[in-house]
Amino acid sequence: MAETMLIKLGILLVGFTYAGVLPYAVKRSIQHINFDLKKYTLSFLSNKNLYGKNYVRGYKQLLFATAILNYLFFWLLSLFYDLGENERYMRQIDYSFAVLALLAFVPHNIYPFKRKNLKTNLQRIIHNLLAVVVFLSLPTLVILFQTAILPDLWFLGISGLLIIVGTIVVTGVSVVKNGINGVTEMLFINGVSIWSIYVTINTFIR
Structure with missing residues (x-):
């Protein structure tokens, strides 16, 4: 009982921190600089040439902290819902x-693709690929969690799936209409935050 x-x-x-730290930090950061969410992606904040070393350092720390919180949150959920034997999850x-x-640790850059700039070319390609993988891996993780608890907790399973599917749909529509920009990324981030708050509250009152 005490362990539970x-x-x-x-x-x-962890759930409320995970849900709030990234949206809050991004909102606070862009208030101090000329940053247009409709024009730029959030990864531009990691560009030293545009925003200086302080923002690059802050961006790294923020993403790494988010990675740790993400791991802790889903690991704790695995303990509470006994999902340790679910290998895929x-x-x-x-x-x-x-x-x-x-x-x-792979910052964004705006250097044009040139044969001579092999290092910057690779850095930009790797950054973009990692960003795509992040935006695919997080919904996948959420869906795996929701489907894992669905047989025993059908209401939480279905309602959580609806939230994350809704987030994916809204984000997808934004990508089609506006392309990939800061607005689209914030829609995705806020959707995941809403889901994490919902699951956190439902777990705590259970």
Whole structure:
């Protein structure tokens, strides 16, 4: 009983922090600079030439902290809902942490693709690939969690799936209409945040 309560408290603390830290930090950061979410992706904040070393350092720290919180949150959920033997889910937790952490240390650049700029070309390609993998791996992780609990907790399973599917649909529509930009990314981030708050509350009151 005491162990279960500790896990629930951990989920409560980590869940709300996980849900709030990225949207809050991004919103606060762009208030101090000339940053157009409709024009740029959030990865531009990691560009030293545009925003200086402080923003690059802050971007790295923010993404790495998000990677750790992401890992802790889903790991704690696995403890509470007894998903430790679900290999796909546990493996996806590791994958999501790895790509988020790697993305933190591969900054964006705006140098044009040239044969001479092999290093910057590779850096830009790897950054973009990692960003795509992140935006695929997080919904995959959420869906794996939702489907894992669905047989025993059908209401939480279905309602959680509706939230994440809704997030995917809204994000997809935004990509089609506006392309990939900061607005689209924030829609995705806020959707995942809403889902994590919903699951956190439902878990704590269970």
